[in-house]
Every structure is written in structure tokens, then in C-alpha cells.
Amino acid sequence: xLKAVKLPFIAFSALLILGALLNFxxxxxxxxxLLFVIxxxxxxxxxxxxxxxxxxxxxxxxxxxxxxxxxxxxxxTQFSFFSESFGFVGIFLTTIAGGLxxxxxxxxxxxPSLRLKGDYLAIVTLGFGEIIRVALLNMExxxxxxxxxxxxxxxxxxxxxxxxxxxxxxxxxxxxxxxRSSHGRGFLSVREDEIxxxxxxxxxxxxxxxAFVLSSFFAGVAGALFAHVTNYISPSSFTFLxxxxxxxxxxxxxxxxxxxxxTAAIFITLMPEALxxxxxxxxxxxxxxxxxxxxxxIMILRPQGLFGDKEIPDIWRKYVRKSA
Amino acid sequence: xxxxxxxxxxxxMQFGGLKAVDSLSFSIPQGQxxxxxxxxxxxxxxxxxxxxxxxxxxxxxxxxGDKNVVGMRPYEINHLGLARTFQNIRLFKSLTxxxxxxIATHQHxxxxxxxxxxxxxxxxxxxxxxxxKALSLLKIFNLEKKADEIASSLPYGEQRKLEIVRAMATDPxxxxxxxxxxGMNHSxxxxxxxxxxxxxxxxxxxxxxIEHDMKLVMGICENITVIDHGVKIDEGxxxxxxxSEKVIQAYLxxxx
Numbered sequence: 344x345l346k347a348v349k350l351p352f353i354a355f356s357a358l359l360i361l362g363a364l365l366n367f368x369x370x371x372x373x374x375x376x377l378l379f380v381i382x383x384x385x386x387x388x389x390x391x392x393x394x395x396x397x398x399x400x401x402x403x404x405x406x407x408x409x410x411x412x413x414x415x416x417x418x419x420t421q422f423s424f425f426s427e428s429f430g431f432v433g434i435f436l437t438t439i440a441g442g443l444x445x446x447x448x449x450x451x452x453x454x455p456s457l458r459l460k461g462d463y464l465a466i467v468t469l470g471f472g473e474i475i476r477v478a479l480l481n482m483e484x485x486x487x488x489x490x491x492x493x494x495x496x497x498x499x500x501x502x503x504x505x506x507x508x509x510x511x512x513x514x515x516x517x518x519x520x521x522x523r524s525s526h527g528r529g530f531l532s533v534r535e536d537e538i539x540x541x542x543x544x545x546x547x548x549x550x551x552x553x554a555f556v557l558s559s560f561f562a563g564v565a566g567a568l569f570a571h572v573t574n575y576i577s578p579s580s581f582t583f584l585x586x587x588x589x590x591x592x593x594x595x596x597x598x599x600x601x602x603x604x605x606t607a608a609i610f611i612t613l614m615p616e617a618l619x620x621x622x623x624x625x626x627x628x629x630x631x632x633x634x635x636x637x638x639x640x641i642m643i644l645r646p647q648g649l650f651g652d653k654e655i656p657d658i659w660r661k662y663v664r665k666s667a
Numbered sequence: 668x669x670x671x672x673x674x675x676x677x678x679x680m681q682f683g684g685l686k687a688v689d690s691l692s693f694s695i696p697q698g699q700x701x702x703x704x705x706x707x708x709x710x711x712x713x714x715x716x717x718x719x720x721x722x723x724x725x726x727x728x729x730x731x732g733d734k735n736v737v738g739m740r741p742y743e744i745n746h747l748g749l750a751r752t753f754q755n756i757r758l759f760k761s762l763t764x765x766x767x768x769x770i771a772t773h774q775h776x777x778x779x780x781x782x783x784x785x786x787x788x789x790x791x792x793x794x795x796x797x798x799x800k801a802l803s804l805l806k807i808f809n810l811e812k813k814a815d816e817i818a819s820s821l822p823y824g825e826q827r828k829l830e831i832v833r834a835m836a837t838d839p840x841x842x843x844x845x846x847x848x849x850g851m852n853h854s855x856x857x858x859x860x861x862x863x864x865x866x867x868x869x870x871x872x873x874x875x876x877i878e879h880d881m882k883l884v885m886g887i888c889e890n891i892t893v894i895d896h897g898v899k900i901d902e903g904x905x906x907x908x909x910x911s912e913k914v915i916q917a918y919l920x921x922x923x
Contacts, residue, residue: 347786
């Protein structure tokens, strides 16, 4: 038990120190970008569980994120169980509720549609994402196109950052350990060869649904974090483009690499922002052109993604230690 | 003789207008090493696919122990103690040799998701047991030194062996080998024959194998079923099959 929490605890402490430094060191704009990086990391890691490790192609991740965001936002604006000073307990509970409902949605969508493979599954999940968005657009109870505003948030950046990092670490260690267990190897076997996996006693349908449900849970959590960080959500926050962005992060980082997902989440989130200053020099908005070109270039040079299916420790062992 | 482990009654597989297997019946007693032979396209692999649940027979019964397995999913049949290898090797190619074997032992674990995440004692104990079991199985086939290599990087003969190890890791009572010696040379085939005989003794297995290498089939099988065009044409011990008029005709044709 002690061993299980040692590494996450060290990582969390380090991030807390980083958060405290960033709280005073940088301006609010950069702070917000950092929070988006963390949220996108959770999104990419969770999608990697389905697209990378289990080998199923899901294109509806924004839908699950929307469910988590709306549940958490609605619950925390409508009901206030806790006094102002204990607001974070409420946020914690609504985040979990958002994740659980997203996971339930993942179960409902996954059970019938995971019989499909490849492109067909992609179309079904794409359709699901759009259904969620359009449904929210037409639900007056959650504000319709106006969305939900005034979502309670944390008092300052430090708390937002710590809270987001807390979930990112849970997501990271959850998937990391899962993949190195028998359950995770079951996911991998589905990706490698479904017929052989079945013949070796793996219930492939069960494995796929599990991967889908777990992935949806963390997408829901990412959505809830998004809602509490931005204080405002609307259906247009969760468009098809968001799902595509998540897929780009997974593919760019490498299918089946958490290090890759995080690296790609940092890159994809910060790159368009970093290119903003370019407009001052050129006078025209070449941001998206350069961004797209960079993506194409990376995929030509590293078709398997930045990390392939390796993690940073693997690469460390292979290159750094060997040369020493 | 002891009770039949596998009993197939009037099994028929119809693909549209083609009867790939036509009311085939045979049985395998506990502990027997049986062979299934026949010319190309006779329907041998179709038989395997029906036994393992990949295809659902159009008619007939398959009794494994005393359970009718027709209509069960492949993994359920595997849990009942029937494992197989594939004619065209189907390893988990980009995983390591050890991972390939570990996946097959998944059905024996009882730790859950929370044990995994919290690295509980149960998780660590069972993982260690799985690893030991996988390594000891690999050792039988002299693959233990390659445990950390990627499966697709193994030479062809070793990939075939790994398929057998993987099937063994599910703790089967009956193991179906689909052309285990395909693509092997004489000495490799000879070594494989000895290994098959050894695992059968050590693990108290029953084996059904499809093979084109007659030396291997006649050398180790105790009972041979011959099918042609989906119909059983003969059955019996190797000496009988070697001299069977019908079998010779099926393989070589009839003199006009």
C-alpha cells in the first residue's frame, strides 16, 4: 500500500511546488494555458486507452467530455451542499459524478457499437459525439445554446493547478499500472489479434467495453475540470474538432505511449498560442498554416508518432544507459 | 478405455451451397494423441474452427466432457479446457514472447482493477505466479532466453513453438495443433515430435493434430481420422490407415 502511493505522492509534491512557483511567476494567460495542457493531457491519455492500447478507433471523445462537464457544471450551480469555504469538496464530488455519468454513457454506447471495427466504429462514435452536442444545444434546462455560466471555481491558480494535476496523476498512474497488469495485457491482445485473443480465453467484447468505460470516465473528469477552470461551458465548447484534436494528440504522441500523449498534449495546446506572436511580424494570420505544416512534417518523419509505443523510461534505458 | 473427452456427433458445416464438412463424427478418449489428416481442402481447419467456436456448425453436436459447446463463444470453450494453435501463425506480433504467454494465463487470475492500481499483495503474488508459470512453460521449448524479445522477431520455427506454449498456458485438457510442423526441416520436426510426446506425458494432455508430414503423424498418433471433401473416409491406428485402400485413393487418385 505504501509502495503504491509513494511515487504518485512524490510526483504530486513536485507538481505542488511547481504550482506554487507558477502562481506568482507568470501571468494569468499563461496560467490558463497550463491548465488546458493538463486537461488535454488527461483527454489524450484516456483516449490512448481506447485508440492506442485496445486498438479501437473512437472519434467521439468530446461527447464524453461534454457529459462530464455538463453534469459537474449543472450539479455545482444548481445545488450547493457546502458552504463557500468548503466549495472544493463540492467540486470534487461533482467531478466524480461527471466522470461516472460519462463512464455510464461509454457503457451504453460501447456495448452495441464495439462489435464494429475500424472506420465503422469511428463513424458510430463520431455520430454519438454529435448527438450529445445537438442534444445539449436543445436542452433548455442546461441553458441550450447559451450554456452554463458562473460555474464555481477555485480561489486561485494554485488550487486549480493542484486539483487538475491531482486528476492527471490519477489518470496517468491508473493507465500505467493497468497496462502492466493482466487486465491491460488483455487490452493489448485485442489490439494485436482478436481471433487469437478469443482462442486464448480472452473475452474480447468485455475487454473493449471495459477500455471504453474507463476511457470515458477520465474524459468526463477532463470535461468537469474544463468546466471549473473556465467557469463557462456551452455546446460549442465540445465540437467535433475537439474529438479530432484528442485523436491528433494520441496519434502524434504515439499509439500506446502515455509519455507521447502528454508530450503531444503540451505541443498541440501551446503551439497555436505560441504562433500567435507571429502575426505581429507577418501581418497575416499564418498560425493554422504553420501548425498544420508542422503536423504533416512530424507525421512524415515519425509515422509511428513521437514516441511510438515506447515510454520515456524505455528510451532512457535504450540510449542513455547504453552509452554510459 | 476411459471416457471420451471430446465427442463429435454428425457435425455439418454448410457455406451456402457447399458442404465443407458433412455429418462428421469422431471421438477422442482421455489422454489420446489423435491425428486428423486429409488432402488439401478436405475441411480439416474448418473442423478445428467449429470445435473452437470460431464457426457455428450448421448441424450436429460437439460434446466437451459432458457439455455441448455448440454456440458458445471461443473464449468460453477455451475456459472449458480446449486450446488451439493456428495454421497461419497468429501470435500477438508486437508484444514480447513473455507477454504472449502471460495473456493466455489471464483467465486464471482473480485480482481486480483496484488490486492492480493499488499494487496489492494479491496482485503481486498472482503476477509473480503467472511469470513463473510462463517462464517454466517457455523453458520446455527452450524459449526462456528469448522471453523479452518481440514475438515477430523470432524465427519461424520458434514462432510455431511459441504458439504451442501460449496454448499450453491456458491449462487445457485438450489441445488442437493445426500443422505444428509446417515449414520445419527434418531435425526440427523430429525435435517437435519429442516435445509433443513429452508435454502430453507431463501435463496429462489429450492432443488432436492436423499435419501433412506423414512421418510425424504416423510416428506419434495413436488414432487417425481421415477426411476427404468433408466426409470421414477412414479411422484407425496408423498401420491400418497406411494400408487403407480408400485413403490411398483419396491422396493419389484411382487408376482408370
